[in-house]
Amino acid sequence: FELCALLIGIHAILKKSIRLIILAGISAGIATAFKQPGGVIVCVLSIGWILYHRNTSEWKSVWKPISALILGTGSIWLLIIGYFWHKNALWDFWFLSFEFNFIYSSGFSKLDILKSLMTIYRDYMMEYPLIFLPYFSGIIASVYTIAKRTAPPLLRFFFSMVLLWHAGDLLGTAVSGLFFYHYFVQLMPSFVVLTVVPNLHYLYGCLQNRQNVFFAGTTIYAAILFMHLFFPHTLLPSFDRWNYIPPQHMLKKNSVYSKHYGNEYYLNPVYRHPDHTLQVRKMIEIIRAYVPADKPLFVWGSSPDVYIWSNRKPASRFIYASFIQGNFHGLSKLKYTEKPQFSILLTRMQKMLLDDLNTSKPVMIAVTINTIMPHTAFFWDYLNTHYERLPIQQPLPADFYILKEQTSPDMR
Numbered sequence: 001f002e003l004c005a006l007l008i009g010i011h012a013i014l015k016k017s018i019r020l021i022i023l024a025g026i027s028a029g030i031a032t033a034f035k036q037p038g039g040v041i042v043c044v045l046s047i048g049w050i051l052y053h054r055n056t057s058e059w060k061s062v063w064k065p066i067s068a069l070i071l072g073t074g075s076i077w078l079l080i081i082g083y084f085w086h087k088n089a090l091w092d093f094w095f096l097s098f099e100f101n102f103i104y105s106s107g108f109s110k111l112d113i114l115k116s117l118m119t120i121y122r123d124y125m126m127e128y129p130l131i132f133l134p135y136f137s138g139i140i141a142s143v144y145t146i147a148k149r150t151a152p153p154l155l156r157f158f159f160s161m162v163l164l165w166h167a168g169d170l171l172g173t174a175v176s177g178l179f180f181y182h183y184f185v186q187l188m189p190s191f192v193v194l195t196v197v198p199n200l201h202y203l204y205g206c207l208q209n210r211q212n213v214f215f216a217g218t219t220i221y222a223a224i225l226f227m228h229l230f231f232p233h234t235l236l237p238s239f240d241r242w243n244y245i246p247p248q249h250m251l252k253k254n255s256v257y258s259k260h261y262g263n264e265y266y267l268n269p270v271y272r273h274p275d276h277t278l279q280v281r282k283m284i285e286i287i288r289a290y291v292p293a294d295k296p297l298f299v300w301g302s303s304p305d306v307y308i309w310s311n312r313k314p315a316s317r318f319i320y321a322s323f324i325q326g327n328f329h330g331l332s333k334l335k336y337t338e339k340p341q342f343s344i345l346l347t348r349m350q351k352m353l354l355d356d357l358n359t360s361k362p363v364m365i366a367v368t369i370n371t372i373m374p375h376t377a378f379f380w381d382y383l384n385t386h387y388e389r390l391p392i393q394q395p396l397p398a399d400f401y402i403l404k405e406q407t408s409p410d411m412r
Contacts, residue, residue: 009028028042172186
Protein backbone atom coordinates (compact mmCIF):
# COMPACT_ATOMS: atom_id res chain seq x y z
CA PHE A 1 0.00 0.00 0.00
CA GLU A 2 2.95 2.30 0.57
CA LEU A 3 4.23 1.52 -2.91
CA CYS A 4 0.78 2.08 -4.43
CA ALA A 5 0.55 5.41 -2.62
CA LEU A 6 3.94 6.43 -4.02
CA LEU A 7 3.14 5.47 -7.62
CA ILE A 8 -0.35 7.00 -7.57
CA GLY A 9 1.01 10.07 -5.78
CA ILE A 10 3.77 10.64 -8.34
CA HIS A 11 1.21 10.32 -11.14
CA ALA A 12 -1.03 12.79 -9.30
CA ILE A 13 1.84 15.26 -8.95
CA LEU A 14 2.64 15.07 -12.66
CA LYS A 15 -1.02 15.33 -13.71
CA LYS A 16 -1.92 17.88 -11.01
CA SER A 17 -4.84 15.61 -10.11
CA ILE A 18 -6.65 16.15 -6.82
CA ARG A 19 -8.65 12.94 -7.30
CA LEU A 20 -5.51 10.88 -7.67
CA ILE A 21 -3.84 12.49 -4.67
CA ILE A 22 -6.91 11.60 -2.58
CA LEU A 23 -6.59 8.01 -3.82
CA ALA A 24 -2.90 8.06 -2.88
CA GLY A 25 -3.90 9.29 0.57
CA ILE A 26 -6.35 6.41 0.97
CA SER A 27 -3.63 3.92 0.08
CA ALA A 28 -1.29 5.64 2.53
CA GLY A 29 -3.99 5.46 5.20
CA ILE A 30 -4.30 1.70 4.74
CA ALA A 31 -0.51 1.35 4.93
CA THR A 32 -0.48 3.40 8.13
CA ALA A 33 -3.25 1.26 9.60
CA PHE A 34 -1.11 -1.83 9.10
CA LYS A 35 2.04 -0.21 10.47
CA GLN A 36 2.24 3.37 11.71
CA PRO A 37 5.63 4.12 10.06
CA GLY A 38 3.82 3.73 6.75
CA GLY A 39 2.51 7.23 7.36
CA VAL A 40 5.84 8.71 6.25
CA ILE A 41 4.64 8.34 2.66
CA VAL A 42 2.21 11.21 3.32
CA CYS A 43 5.12 13.50 4.19
CA VAL A 44 7.09 12.22 1.17
CA LEU A 45 4.28 12.98 -1.27
CA SER A 46 3.65 16.39 0.29
CA ILE A 47 7.32 17.33 -0.07
CA GLY A 48 7.33 15.90 -3.60
CA TRP A 49 4.40 18.08 -4.66
CA ILE A 50 6.07 21.16 -3.21
CA LEU A 51 9.41 20.44 -4.88
CA TYR A 52 7.95 19.61 -8.28
CA HIS A 53 5.66 22.64 -8.47
CA ARG A 54 7.76 25.16 -6.54
CA ASN A 55 8.45 27.24 -9.67
CA THR A 56 4.95 27.02 -11.16
CA SER A 57 1.61 28.66 -10.58
CA GLU A 58 0.54 25.56 -8.62
CA TRP A 59 2.79 26.71 -5.78
CA LYS A 60 0.26 29.29 -4.58
CA SER A 61 -2.43 26.66 -4.04
CA VAL A 62 -0.18 23.91 -2.69
CA TRP A 63 -2.42 23.61 0.36
CA LYS A 64 -5.17 22.03 -1.77
CA PRO A 65 -3.34 18.82 -2.80
CA ILE A 66 -1.75 18.43 0.62
CA SER A 67 -5.16 18.82 2.27
CA ALA A 68 -6.59 16.28 -0.20
CA LEU A 69 -3.78 13.86 0.64
CA ILE A 70 -4.42 14.22 4.36
CA LEU A 71 -8.16 13.86 3.72
CA GLY A 72 -7.62 10.55 1.93
CA THR A 73 -5.41 9.23 4.73
CA GLY A 74 -7.74 10.57 7.41
CA SER A 75 -10.76 8.89 5.83
CA ILE A 76 -9.27 5.47 6.56
CA TRP A 77 -8.58 6.42 10.16
CA LEU A 78 -12.08 7.82 10.55
CA LEU A 79 -13.43 4.44 9.44
CA ILE A 80 -11.14 2.66 11.91
CA ILE A 81 -12.10 4.97 14.76
CA GLY A 82 -15.78 4.66 13.84
CA TYR A 83 -15.54 0.88 13.90
CA PHE A 84 -14.02 0.73 17.37
CA TRP A 85 -16.42 3.40 18.61
CA HIS A 86 -19.31 1.27 17.35
CA LYS A 87 -17.83 -1.69 19.25
CA ASN A 88 -17.49 0.45 22.41
CA ALA A 89 -13.74 -0.12 22.32
CA LEU A 90 -12.47 3.24 21.07
CA TRP A 91 -10.41 4.11 24.13
CA ASP A 92 -8.96 0.61 24.38
CA PHE A 93 -7.94 0.87 20.73
CA TRP A 94 -6.42 4.30 21.25
CA PHE A 95 -4.57 3.12 24.34
CA LEU A 96 -3.05 0.06 22.66
CA SER A 97 -2.20 1.74 19.35
CA PHE A 98 -0.73 4.98 20.64
CA GLU A 99 -0.49 5.69 24.36
CA PHE A 100 0.79 2.25 25.35
CA ASN A 101 3.36 2.21 22.56
CA PHE A 102 4.87 5.53 23.60
CA ILE A 103 6.76 3.65 26.28
CA TYR A 104 8.42 1.57 23.58
CA SER A 105 11.12 4.13 22.81
CA SER A 106 11.02 6.12 26.02
CA GLY A 107 14.30 4.81 27.42
CA PHE A 108 16.45 5.32 24.35
CA SER A 109 18.45 8.30 23.19
CA LYS A 110 18.89 9.28 19.54
CA LEU A 111 22.44 7.90 19.73
CA ASP A 112 21.13 4.55 21.03
CA ILE A 113 18.69 4.37 18.12
CA LEU A 114 21.42 5.19 15.59
CA LYS A 115 23.75 2.55 17.05
CA SER A 116 20.97 -0.03 16.93
CA LEU A 117 20.24 0.79 13.30
CA MET A 118 23.91 0.55 12.34
CA THR A 119 24.17 -2.80 14.12
CA ILE A 120 21.25 -4.17 12.13
CA TYR A 121 22.79 -3.01 8.87
CA ARG A 122 26.16 -4.51 9.78
CA ASP A 123 24.69 -7.88 10.71
CA TYR A 124 22.51 -8.09 7.63
CA MET A 125 25.31 -7.05 5.31
CA MET A 126 27.43 -9.87 6.70
CA GLU A 127 24.52 -12.31 6.41
CA TYR A 128 23.23 -11.32 2.96
CA PRO A 129 26.01 -9.57 1.04
CA LEU A 130 24.50 -10.53 -2.32
CA ILE A 131 21.37 -8.55 -1.48
CA PHE A 132 23.12 -5.51 -0.03
CA LEU A 133 25.51 -5.15 -2.94
CA PRO A 134 22.76 -4.02 -5.37
CA TYR A 135 21.12 -2.05 -2.53
CA PHE A 136 24.11 0.24 -2.09
CA SER A 137 24.59 0.26 -5.84
CA GLY A 138 21.01 1.50 -6.16
CA ILE A 139 21.65 4.28 -3.65
CA ILE A 140 24.76 5.40 -5.54
CA ALA A 141 22.92 5.24 -8.88
CA SER A 142 20.04 7.31 -7.48
CA VAL A 143 22.31 9.99 -6.03
CA TYR A 144 24.31 10.10 -9.27
CA THR A 145 21.14 10.57 -11.34
CA ILE A 146 19.81 13.31 -9.08
CA ALA A 147 23.13 15.17 -9.21
CA LYS A 148 23.45 14.76 -12.99
CA ARG A 149 22.07 17.96 -14.52
CA THR A 150 21.74 16.39 -17.97
CA ALA A 151 19.48 13.59 -16.69
CA PRO A 152 15.77 13.87 -17.61
CA PRO A 153 13.92 15.98 -14.98
CA LEU A 154 11.25 13.32 -14.53
CA LEU A 155 13.87 10.65 -13.84
CA ARG A 156 15.65 12.87 -11.32
CA PHE A 157 12.33 13.59 -9.64
CA PHE A 158 11.40 9.90 -9.41
CA PHE A 159 14.76 8.89 -7.92
CA SER A 160 14.51 11.79 -5.47
CA MET A 161 11.12 10.52 -4.33
CA VAL A 162 12.41 6.96 -3.89
CA LEU A 163 15.40 8.13 -1.83
CA LEU A 164 13.17 10.40 0.25
CA TRP A 165 10.72 7.55 0.77
CA HIS A 166 13.44 5.17 1.94
CA ALA A 167 14.90 7.80 4.28
CA GLY A 168 11.43 8.37 5.69
CA ASP A 169 10.95 4.63 6.16
CA LEU A 170 14.24 4.45 8.06
CA LEU A 171 13.25 7.35 10.27
CA GLY A 172 9.72 6.10 10.88
CA THR A 173 10.91 2.61 11.74
CA ALA A 174 13.76 3.79 13.96
CA VAL A 175 11.49 6.11 15.96
CA SER A 176 10.31 3.09 17.94
CA GLY A 177 13.71 3.09 19.61
CA LEU A 178 14.29 -0.63 19.48
CA PHE A 179 15.36 -1.63 16.00
CA PHE A 180 14.83 -5.40 16.14
CA TYR A 181 15.79 -7.55 13.19
CA HIS A 182 12.22 -8.30 12.18
CA TYR A 183 11.57 -4.56 11.95
CA PHE A 184 13.69 -4.60 8.84
CA VAL A 185 10.66 -6.02 7.03
CA GLN A 186 9.03 -2.59 7.38
CA LEU A 187 11.74 -1.24 5.08
CA MET A 188 11.17 -3.85 2.39
CA PRO A 189 8.95 -1.84 -0.03
CA SER A 190 11.33 1.10 -0.33
CA PHE A 191 14.36 -1.18 0.08
CA VAL A 192 13.33 -3.30 -2.91
CA VAL A 193 12.45 -0.34 -5.14
CA LEU A 194 15.74 1.37 -4.31
CA THR A 195 17.62 -1.87 -4.95
CA VAL A 196 15.98 -2.79 -8.24
CA VAL A 197 14.82 0.28 -10.19
CA PRO A 198 18.01 2.41 -10.37
CA ASN A 199 20.15 -0.63 -11.19
CA LEU A 200 17.75 -1.80 -13.90
CA HIS A 201 17.72 1.68 -15.41
CA TYR A 202 21.48 1.78 -15.83
CA LEU A 203 21.72 -1.91 -16.66
CA TYR A 204 19.29 -1.37 -19.53
CA GLY A 205 21.49 1.36 -20.93
CA CYS A 206 24.53 -0.88 -20.71
CA LEU A 207 22.75 -3.82 -22.32
CA GLN A 208 22.10 -1.79 -25.43
CA ASN A 209 25.85 -1.56 -26.03
CA ARG A 210 27.29 -4.72 -24.53
CA GLN A 211 24.31 -7.00 -24.42
CA ASN A 212 26.03 -10.37 -24.27
CA VAL A 213 28.56 -9.47 -21.57
CA PHE A 214 26.06 -7.90 -19.20
CA PHE A 215 23.43 -10.53 -19.89
CA ALA A 216 25.89 -13.25 -18.89
CA GLY A 217 26.94 -11.36 -15.77
CA THR A 218 23.34 -10.70 -14.73
CA THR A 219 22.42 -14.34 -15.26
CA ILE A 220 25.31 -15.53 -13.09
CA TYR A 221 24.43 -13.08 -10.33
CA ALA A 222 20.74 -14.06 -10.44
CA ALA A 223 21.72 -17.74 -10.23
CA ILE A 224 23.89 -17.12 -7.16
CA LEU A 225 21.14 -15.10 -5.50
CA PHE A 226 18.59 -17.83 -6.26
CA MET A 227 20.89 -20.46 -4.75
CA HIS A 228 21.39 -18.28 -1.69
CA LEU A 229 17.65 -18.15 -1.08
CA PHE A 230 16.67 -21.72 -1.93
CA PHE A 231 19.56 -23.96 -0.89
CA PRO A 232 19.14 -26.13 2.23
CA HIS A 233 20.34 -24.93 5.64
CA THR A 234 23.36 -27.19 5.59
CA LEU A 235 24.85 -25.50 2.54
CA LEU A 236 24.45 -21.94 3.77
CA PRO A 237 25.50 -20.45 7.13
CA SER A 238 23.40 -19.19 10.01
CA PHE A 239 19.86 -19.31 8.63
CA ASP A 240 18.48 -20.25 12.04
CA ARG A 241 20.11 -17.16 13.48
CA TRP A 242 17.19 -15.01 12.28
CA ASN A 243 14.54 -17.76 12.20
CA TYR A 244 14.90 -17.63 8.41
CA ILE A 245 13.85 -20.65 6.37
CA PRO A 246 14.42 -20.85 2.60
CA PRO A 247 11.18 -20.94 0.56
CA GLN A 248 11.60 -24.55 -0.54
CA HIS A 249 11.78 -25.66 3.10
CA MET A 250 8.76 -23.56 4.05
CA LEU A 251 6.69 -25.13 1.25
CA LYS A 252 7.76 -28.61 2.28
CA LYS A 253 7.04 -28.00 5.98
CA ASN A 254 3.69 -26.41 5.13
CA SER A 255 2.66 -29.49 3.18
CA VAL A 256 3.76 -31.93 5.89
CA TYR A 257 2.16 -29.95 8.74
CA SER A 258 -1.15 -29.38 6.98
CA LYS A 259 -1.52 -33.07 6.13
CA HIS A 260 -0.63 -34.16 9.68
CA TYR A 261 -2.56 -31.59 11.72
CA GLY A 262 -5.43 -30.55 9.46
CA ASN A 263 -7.04 -27.30 10.61
CA GLU A 264 -4.79 -27.16 13.67
CA TYR A 265 -1.89 -26.57 11.31
CA TYR A 266 -2.79 -22.87 11.33
CA LEU A 267 -1.92 -22.69 15.03
CA ASN A 268 1.66 -23.63 14.31
CA PRO A 269 4.13 -21.16 12.76
CA VAL A 270 6.26 -22.87 10.13
CA TYR A 271 9.53 -22.14 11.94
CA ARG A 272 8.40 -23.98 15.08
CA HIS A 273 9.01 -27.63 15.82
CA PRO A 274 5.99 -29.89 15.14
CA ASP A 275 5.77 -30.67 18.86
CA HIS A 276 4.68 -27.07 19.35
CA THR A 277 1.31 -27.90 17.77
CA LEU A 278 0.74 -30.68 20.29
CA GLN A 279 1.66 -28.33 23.14
CA VAL A 280 -0.71 -25.65 21.86
CA ARG A 281 -3.49 -28.22 21.58
CA LYS A 282 -2.99 -29.25 25.22
CA MET A 283 -2.77 -25.62 26.36
CA ILE A 284 -6.08 -24.79 24.68
CA GLU A 285 -7.66 -27.86 26.25
CA ILE A 286 -6.59 -26.74 29.73
CA ILE A 287 -7.75 -23.15 29.26
CA ARG A 288 -11.16 -24.16 27.93
CA ALA A 289 -11.59 -26.66 30.76
CA TYR A 290 -10.97 -24.08 33.49
CA VAL A 291 -12.27 -20.87 31.91
CA PRO A 292 -15.98 -20.82 30.99
CA ALA A 293 -16.82 -19.31 27.61
CA ASP A 294 -18.30 -16.19 29.22
CA LYS A 295 -15.37 -15.60 31.62
CA PRO A 296 -12.14 -13.67 30.94
CA LEU A 297 -8.58 -14.94 30.70
CA PHE A 298 -5.35 -13.04 31.30
CA VAL A 299 -2.08 -13.88 29.56
CA TRP A 300 1.08 -12.50 31.13
CA GLY A 301 3.75 -12.21 28.47
CA SER A 302 3.90 -11.66 24.73
CA SER A 303 1.30 -14.11 23.42
CA PRO A 304 -2.02 -12.39 22.74
CA ASP A 305 -2.73 -15.12 20.18
CA VAL A 306 -3.63 -17.38 23.12
CA TYR A 307 -6.89 -15.44 23.46
CA ILE A 308 -7.75 -16.26 19.85
CA TRP A 309 -6.67 -19.90 20.08
CA SER A 310 -8.76 -20.52 23.18
CA ASN A 311 -11.65 -18.22 22.14
CA ARG A 312 -11.62 -16.44 25.51
CA LYS A 313 -11.87 -12.68 26.01
CA PRO A 314 -8.97 -10.74 27.59
CA ALA A 315 -9.29 -9.71 31.21
CA SER A 316 -7.24 -6.54 30.69
CA ARG A 317 -6.53 -3.87 28.12
CA PHE A 318 -2.90 -5.11 28.34
CA ILE A 319 -3.24 -7.98 25.88
CA TYR A 320 0.49 -7.68 25.21
CA ALA A 321 2.32 -7.29 28.48
CA SER A 322 5.94 -7.11 27.32
CA PHE A 323 6.20 -3.40 28.00
CA ILE A 324 5.34 -3.94 31.65
CA GLN A 325 7.17 -7.20 32.27
CA GLY A 326 10.27 -5.78 30.60
CA ASN A 327 11.45 -8.81 28.68
CA PHE A 328 13.89 -7.65 25.95
CA HIS A 329 12.11 -4.29 25.76
CA GLY A 330 13.16 -0.86 26.92
CA LEU A 331 11.66 -0.99 30.39
CA SER A 332 14.67 -2.64 31.97
CA LYS A 333 16.63 0.43 30.97
CA LEU A 334 14.15 2.96 32.30
CA LYS A 335 15.46 2.78 35.84
CA TYR A 336 18.83 4.06 34.62
CA THR A 337 17.45 7.19 33.01
CA GLU A 338 17.33 10.49 34.84
CA LYS A 339 13.97 11.44 33.36
CA PRO A 340 11.34 10.85 36.07
CA GLN A 341 8.36 10.73 33.67
CA PHE A 342 9.35 7.24 32.52
CA SER A 343 9.12 5.72 35.99
CA ILE A 344 5.86 7.61 36.52
CA LEU A 345 4.49 6.16 33.29
CA LEU A 346 5.55 2.66 34.27
CA THR A 347 3.90 2.99 37.68
CA ARG A 348 0.74 4.20 35.99
CA MET A 349 0.73 1.19 33.66
CA GLN A 350 1.15 -1.16 36.61
CA LYS A 351 -1.78 0.42 38.43
CA MET A 352 -3.96 0.21 35.32
CA LEU A 353 -3.20 -3.50 34.97
CA LEU A 354 -4.04 -4.23 38.61
CA ASP A 355 -7.25 -2.22 38.28
CA ASP A 356 -8.22 -4.31 35.27
CA LEU A 357 -7.50 -7.59 37.06
CA ASN A 358 -9.32 -6.54 40.24
CA THR A 359 -12.34 -5.54 38.17
CA SER A 360 -12.55 -8.51 35.82
CA LYS A 361 -11.19 -11.17 38.22
CA PRO A 362 -10.02 -13.60 35.53
CA VAL A 363 -10.62 -17.24 36.33
CA MET A 364 -7.18 -18.14 35.02
CA ILE A 365 -3.87 -16.40 34.39
CA ALA A 366 -1.55 -18.00 31.84
CA VAL A 367 2.08 -17.02 32.40
CA THR A 368 4.17 -17.35 29.24
CA ILE A 369 7.24 -15.55 30.64
CA ASN A 370 8.49 -16.47 34.11
CA THR A 371 11.20 -13.83 34.43
CA ILE A 372 10.95 -12.05 37.77
CA MET A 373 12.44 -8.54 37.80
CA PRO A 374 12.20 -5.69 40.31
CA HIS A 375 9.60 -3.81 38.26
CA THR A 376 7.45 -6.96 37.84
CA ALA A 377 7.26 -7.75 41.56
CA PHE A 378 3.82 -6.11 41.73
CA PHE A 379 2.39 -8.73 39.36
CA TRP A 380 3.91 -11.72 41.13
CA ASP A 381 2.68 -10.42 44.48
CA TYR A 382 -0.82 -10.18 43.05
CA LEU A 383 -0.57 -13.61 41.42
CA ASN A 384 0.67 -15.39 44.55
CA THR A 385 -1.95 -13.68 46.71
CA HIS A 386 -5.01 -14.52 44.63
CA TYR A 387 -4.05 -17.53 42.51
CA GLU A 388 -2.57 -20.99 42.82
CA ARG A 389 -0.56 -22.84 40.21
CA LEU A 390 -1.94 -25.86 38.41
CA PRO A 391 0.31 -28.92 38.78
CA ILE A 392 0.75 -29.67 35.07
CA GLN A 393 3.45 -32.28 34.52
CA GLN A 394 4.22 -32.00 30.82
CA PRO A 395 6.14 -28.99 29.46
CA LEU A 396 3.83 -26.41 27.87
CA PRO A 397 4.27 -22.87 26.49
CA ALA A 398 2.68 -21.44 29.66
CA ASP A 399 2.20 -22.01 33.37
CA PHE A 400 -1.40 -21.84 34.55
CA TYR A 401 -2.75 -20.20 37.70
CA ILE A 402 -6.39 -20.32 38.82
CA LEU A 403 -8.29 -18.33 41.42
CA LYS A 404 -7.91 -19.94 44.83
CA GLU A 405 -11.68 -20.19 45.25
CA GLN A 406 -12.11 -21.65 41.74
CA THR A 407 -13.41 -25.21 41.47
CA SER A 408 -10.93 -27.34 39.56
CA PRO A 409 -12.16 -29.73 36.84
CA ASP A 410 -10.63 -33.16 36.57
CA MET A 411 -7.78 -32.90 34.04
CA ARG A 412 -6.21 -36.26 34.66
